[in-house]
Amino acid sequence: MGEVVYSTVKLKPELRREIEELAEVYEAGELGGAADLSRITVLLCGPITGAELDAMNNLRFIQCVYAGVDSLPWSHIPADVTVASNVGSNADAVAEHAFALLLAAAKRITFFDQRVRSGNFEVVGESRMLHGRRICVLGLGAIGSRVAEIAKAFKMYVVGYGRSLRSGVTVDEFYPPDRISDALRGCDYAVIALPLTKHTRGLITYEKLCLMKREGILVNVGRAPIIVKEDLVRFLKENPSFIYANDVWWNIRSPSEDSDVYSLPNTLSTPWVAGAASSRETYEEMLRLAVENVVRYLRGERPLNIVRHEDYR
Amino acid sequence: MGEVVYSTVKLKPELRREIEELAEVYEAGELGGAADLSRITVLLCGPITGAELDAMNNLRFIQCVYAGVDSLPWSHIPADVTVASNVGSNADAVAEHAFALLLAAAKRITFFDQRVRSGNFEVVGESRMLHGRRICVLGLGAIGSRVAEIAKAFKMYVVGYGRSLRSGVTVDEFYPPDRISDALRGCDYAVIALPLTKHTRGLITYEKLCLMKREGILVNVGRAPIIVKEDLVRFLKENPSFIYANDVWWNIRSPSEDSDVYSLPNTLSTPWVAGAASSRETYEEMLRLAVENVVRYLRGERPLNIVRHEDYR
Incomplete structure (x- = not known):
């Protein structure tokens, strides 16, 4: 069974295609219900709830879109799931x-x-x-x-x-x-x-x-x-x-x-605008680097920016 | 007859002493009348009028306090008077x-x-x-x-x-x-x-x-x-x-x-504050460098930052 990637944020067609060469890809709205969510192995993650994470019981890898991973619902992430931040992108x-x-x-x-x-x-x-x-x-x-x-x-x-x-x-x-x-x-x-x-x-x-x-x-x-x-x-x-x-x-x-x-x-x-919030260019660069790291994972390479669970629990 | 330095701006005692080792020094208010003004050979110059300059008929050297010399009354400065700006100071x-x-x-x-x-x-x-x-x-x-x-x-x-x-x-x-x-x-x-x-x-x-x-x-x-x-x-x-x-x-x-x-x-x-206007530290550094250049002139060395009269006429 191959990898199933779910992105909670919208992807440009060319970025989606990069992942599609290596895995099934779904974006927000294209999947639903616990049965579907349980097929997900890789999460490209903007905002997410603990309940959604709980339903993804085959998850192996979380790639955060944002530089900081502090807002992830950490108590819902099993210890054996690899989590990567997106530091450097902004x-x-x-x-x-x-x-x-x-x-x-x-x-x-x-x-x-x-x-x-x-x-x-x-x-x-x-x-x-x-x-x-x-x-x-x-x-x-x-x-x-x-x-x-x-x-x-x-x-x-x-x-x-x-x-x-x-x-x-x-x-x-x-x-x-x-x-x-x-x-x-x-x-x-x-x-x-x-x-x-x-x-x-x-x-x-x-x-x-x-x-x-x-x-x-x-x-x-x-x-x-x-x-x-x-x-x-x-x-x-x-x-x-x-x-x-x-x-x-x-x-x-x-x-x-x-x-x-x-x-x-x-x-x-300023109202939290330093990074992607008020710059489309920065947001697109963040998505590009996040997808690049997902591709790295799907190819069996070690992803960049893996964070330590214990720093956030 | 020695050099007579007139400063249109107030000098700190230690800066004044540096000049006094080489010349007579007067600050704004300490000189007056055409007879006195005609003794001046070196002008350390903040704001100045054309009439004041006209009375300084023995002037040899003008050291501007400010980086730009465009505000000097150029039509009142004889061609043989050396004029130095204070570029770099701010x-x-x-x-x-x-x-x-x-x-x-x-x-x-x-x-x-x-x-x-x-x-x-x-x-x-x-x-x-x-x-x-x-x-x-x-x-x-x-x-x-x-x-x-x-x-x-x-x-x-x-x-x-x-x-x-x-x-x-x-x-x-x-x-x-x-x-x-x-x-x-x-x-x-x-x-x-x-x-x-x-x-x-x-x-x-x-x-x-x-x-x-x-x-x-x-x-x-x-x-x-x-x-x-x-x-x-x-x-x-x-x-x-x-x-x-x-x-x-x-x-x-x-x-x-x-x-x-x-x-x-x-x-x-902003209201013209980039340089000395809103920073005492910058103003004092400008005065220090201006006095340094006056001392250079008084010692018979070539002053820095000599400007070309023809650029301003």
């Missing part, structure tokens, strides 16, 4: 967004643009330099590595924090996961580009934020729950010169629950 | 501001921030990538060279336009001053980092703008009159997807006269 887009947020905060673009539009050209306050500043890059995967590279082009002093440093990526200092305090201490800026795992959830507390400069900027393009929200709100209220520039949210389905953050004056916000 | 700050504007426009930071603040997390429209895009850097002096370097870190295709390419600066294509159309043709983005001279005034016309992609972004951190304003307004009205991201103005003393530009929806504006 790295350029997210790294660019991180610098868009960092620079907009440093140069006060939203503040000045609004004033100029009302005819007010008065120059008040201080903008901030990137050049020579100490930036901590939290997470040195595909996104963090790109952030570190670009930061070097801005002549920043780059402090890397993560499991390991990729070859070809240069940082000025490097700290492994157990040295988060040393990584953040004295930094002007920090960019969170970590995955959300049981190790990173709640990593950034009030005490950790206090290690940064009071005139600092924290950019989050990773996942919101890496920060303890109540701690962040307290810190931002106590330090009006510190800016939180943020693309990811704690309650994306009911964002008003995060108004305690986005209503603060010293925040800069 | 290059990092202005290059950073150029990317702040480019990225804020590409990622629609002001648009999304405003919506999120009102609780609206809906994702609409398309953001734009820098990666892989064709960017024209107009002017390859200190600022343009930094812009080109940073653009390469964003993996952009960099088209350089200017008199010459500095050693160590890499571009993918290079065009000399007479090939502006070839430089702009097909570009997604462009950054103006040119000085305002008789050669660059009015360089960017409607026809030149039409050579760029319709979904383009034009960043101006050089000088406003390099663009024919009426042409720009017409082009922006005809091409709502094209964004003009701008720090410099045609009428900075009565900005409302530029409301035809900043009131357009497809503009992003």
